[in-house]
Amino acid sequence: MPKPTINDSLPPMRAGERESRAGGEQYCLSPLPLPTDSEHGVDVAHIDIQHDDAVMDLRQGASYDSLSDTGALASFAFSVMAIFFLVVWAAIGGFPPPTRVIAMGLGGVYMVLLFPLITGIVFPNVVLKRIPPIRLHRHRREVAFVVEAPGKRFWLPAPTNMWLAAIAGAVAMPTALILFMGLHDWMSTSEAAFPLMTLLLHIVSLAFLPLYPHFYDFCRKRAGQERQTVLVPWEDVIALAVFNPSVSAGAITGFGWNFALLPPDPERPGYTLPGAGIVVGTGGLPGALAQWEYIRRFMEEGPEAITPSAREWGLEWYDAYVAREKAECERTNDMARWRRFRRKRLWEHARFAHWYTEYRMKHVLPKAVPEDWLAEWSKPLPREQWAKPSRQLAELSEQLRAAYQRGEKFIEMGDIEKRFGVEVPPSPCTAYRTLPFAANVA
Known part of the structure; x- marks a missing residue:
């Protein structure tokens, strides 16, 4: 294997710099939270799950789209098994169908419905409970990230590993069918034994993921690898707009823009702290810039400077959406459109998807952190105790706004600090303030 020719990391990027490699590119939007002249500050990726006058929590929340896909998959699986049952029944003949065929049909339906249950509900819940939010405090001008702490080598797979869900499903699904058939034999013949081992194996496979x-956390604690909360100065946080191609064996199959908010490693310039930060799709470079502006304006100007994205999930929103669609169909006398709309919503189990999205937001996402996580630190401060922006940030922001008035664009300026001749003191290369993950301190 070839050895790298450079032992040290590349120098850390500064705001305004652009880097291209391997068909992708990235624009560095910080450190120093500078205005990008984006027309709007918009929560494009819907990562602002809550904010008040002092703090904002960012995280990838529950997605209605994924649950509607799960509902459609469940409908498809049920339809396939229903058709299979009817074909088998037609081949055997007789009415009512033999009890063994009924047991096989019920077991088959339960088996195929386990796939969307595990992949669309159980496993995503496990993942969401493992993703703590990024908490921004505008009064303190600090950002709290939860990072992985170094420790002894640890070999257990993380609970978010998709192979765990695959293995659990591979055990749960066949044992479901075997269990139904075994129960039928046990109830219909005196010679058959109760399928106790199959039942236990099935229960274990269902309970494994939760x-x-x-x-895993118990073992990590024993190995000295508990997660930690790191408080990063706001002006050190790294924000990137990243463009990456999706590559298959034959060709490039697609492209995508992402927005990333990451904590730098102060002791290793050019690196970020492990296991922390957020990366979300934004659809394009303007979307990434708008997402950054949304966060930056909250921190620099306050909650009155932003407009949160409209909530498009939950039973209340869904009922209003259905009512609007029905009224429009009645107004245009297009009842065929209404029937198509209802069929699609029923196929996707849309009402359940909206209800469960709301349930996830209220009851699943909060479990990612202790109930009182950073409760004292998160309290608002009196205005006289607010942290002040640095002189360099104020000077560069003023010069940037003047440049935007002249028609210049942020993404075309290059290194902003060099462009305007403002020298920013180098990072002190000392570790940030670090707390145990469950600590509640000011």
């Missing part, structure tokens, strides 16, 4: 994270 319970494994507790075992």
Whole structure:
């Protein structure tokens, strides 16, 4: 394997710099939270799950789209098994169908419905409970990231590993069918034994995903690898707009823009702290800039400077959406459109998807952090105690706004600090303030 020719990391990027490699590119939007002249500050990726006058929590929230896809998959799986049952029944003949065929049909339906249940509900819940938010405090001008702490080598797979869901599903699904057939034999013949081992194996496979994270955390604690909360100065946080191609074996299959908010490693310039930050799709470079402006304006100007994205999930929103669609169909006398609309919503189990999205937002996402996580630190401060922006940030922001008035663009300026001749003191290369993950301190 070839060895790298450079032992040290590349110098850390500064705001305004652009880097291209391997068909992708990235624009550095910070450190120093500078205005990008984006027309709007918009929560494009819907990562602002809550904010008040002092703090904002950012995280990838529950997605209605993923649950509607799960509902459509469940409908498809049920339809396939229903058709298979009817074909088998027609081949055997007789009415009512033999009890063994009924047991096979019920077991088959339960088996195929386990796939969307595990992949669309159980496993995503496990993942969401493992993703703590990024908390920004505009009065303190600090950002709290939850990072992985170094420790002894740890070999257990993380609970978010998709192979765990695949293995659990591979065990749960066949044992479901075997269990139904075994129960039928046990109830219909005196010679058959109760399928106790199959039942236990099936229960264990279903309980594995919800319970494994507790075992994993216990082992990590024993190995000295508990997660930590790191408080990063706001003006040190790294924001990137990243463009990456999707590559298959034959060709480039697609492109995508992402927005990333990451904590730098102060002791290793050019690196970020492990296991922290957020990366979300934004659809394009303007979307990434708008997402950054949304966060920056909250921190620099306050909550009155931003407009949160409209909530498009939950039963209340869904009922209003259905009512609007029905009224429009009645107004245009297009009842065929209304029937198509209803069929699609029923196929996707849309009402359940909206209800469960709301349930996830209220009851699943909060479990990612202790109930009182940073409760004291998150309290508002009196105005006289607010942290002040640095002189360099104020000077560069003023010069940038003047440049925007002249028609210049942020993404075409290059290194902003060099462009305007403002020298920013180098990072002191000392570790940030770090707390145990569950600590509640000011």
